[in-house]
Amino acid sequence: MSTHTRPLPKAAPQDKTPPSRTAVLFGPMNEPMADLRGRRIWLIGASSGIGAELARQALAAGARVALSARRAEVLEEVAGAHPEAFIAPLDVLCHDAWRDQHARIVEAFGGVDLLIFCAARYRPERSWEVQEDEAEHTIRTNLASVYSALGAALPDMLARGSGGIALVASVAGYVGLPGATVYGPGKAALINLAEILYSDLRPKGVNVYLVNPGFVKTDLTDKNDFTMPALQTPQQAASAIWRGIGEGRFEIHFPLRFTAWLKLLRILPFRLRFMLFQRFLLS
Template sequence: MRFPFLQPLNRPVRDWQNQTIWIIGASSGIGAALARSLLSLDANVILSARRQANLESVANAHPRAHILAFDVADQNAWQSASQQLQDKFPQIDLVIFCAAKYQPERSWEVNANDAADTLKINLESVYHGLQTVLPGMLQRGNGGLAILASVAGYLGLPNASVYGPSKAALINLTELLYSDLHEKNINVYLVNPGFVSTELTSKNDFTMPALQTPEQASHAILAGIANGDFEIHFPKRFTMGLKLMQMLPYRLRFALIRRFVVA
């Protein structure tokens, strides 16, 4: 007897050979590690970000790597990028949204212009990408979307005054995308990493528990996709604690944040 609630929420993907993956934010960190991993698995990988030289370094002249540098916060640039891809890659099997901006800051340190820039990169760029790639996926009746949010979106934590809310919005967006698109045969993945050693987290001046490498993050993400998971969160020894905190009454939650997080 098969129990529907025990079945994978997405169709498992285990063979990447000849699949075409578009990674947004592939110039460093998790995006770069994913690009290298997928290239080693014989996928065709489109690497996008603003920094052309960084993308070339990640691609390392791999024959299956295609570099497409552009500003993901620019809606018009998305349309131009899509047009450049149509002839060579008429079908994109999976788009992975990794682009992010992060500035550790308390609420009284927030600058409105910087906050707007963070929201453009972290949140608005995803909407630009969806407008660009979803019509083709819906027309074909297949495809996949993976959105990198963060455990910073689970709770209102200090030092993530703009980054945290942007990631909370991505969690909400990815949940509703799954509800909208699952029946249309489009896989949707919500990726919530803990601390990963990247250019962004190098700005932190505090000890980061259960710190992962980008390569460990890439392995966890591809393993989650292979399992057909919806939410891919890691490392679980850290993320499960935050999930438990989400379920606590605010009085207890705030007390724990004051005790363990607030300096």
């Protein structure tokens, strides 16, 4: 586990020429990050699933990665004694812990170039199965704790005029899917928040990425008792996310053969949408 600080490779001079109208309309919405070598990444929710695989792939690509989740011993296993890994245990619901861990990471790395929020809770439940305390815990984990992340990391990024925030939401936030009674609204809020952050932060030099995965085989989706179309592995999901960040995309959604249908469903009139739910999801 590395805790030393060393200078990063010098960045190439930035072109200060204003982008053309064509670039604004059709070019990448964020600054592309194709090369992860030397990038300082703080990954929240790195102990399992997509987050763990994001960490492994970033370390393999030469990034310096701070791994955060509650269980330090599991983070150590994910890091695999990689010299550029920094273990930063964190309970996302502990507000003060965010600033403490951010300070540790800045001391070790010199700053954070990209924060990825990938922590989540989920249990499938219909409206009449919701438990109030569980619902509150899920919303605090999946949504409210993001504001703690922003409070810890954004001031430094804004002061530098660079950096990036990636929020891992879900296609469950596109439409009100039966069974996602608590999880879905929280993810819908993350989608809305990412849009606001992009409008606020991109003009100040901070990249914002919205990640909307389809079904990915993890401990969370193992709770589902239905067939999950276009199910992907965490390795496939992480590769798609890094590819989207490398291309400078704002929304990174995958797999397209599944997410395209949900995007279409999103724009249908409510009457038709609910008829399709009854026909294919609730029958």
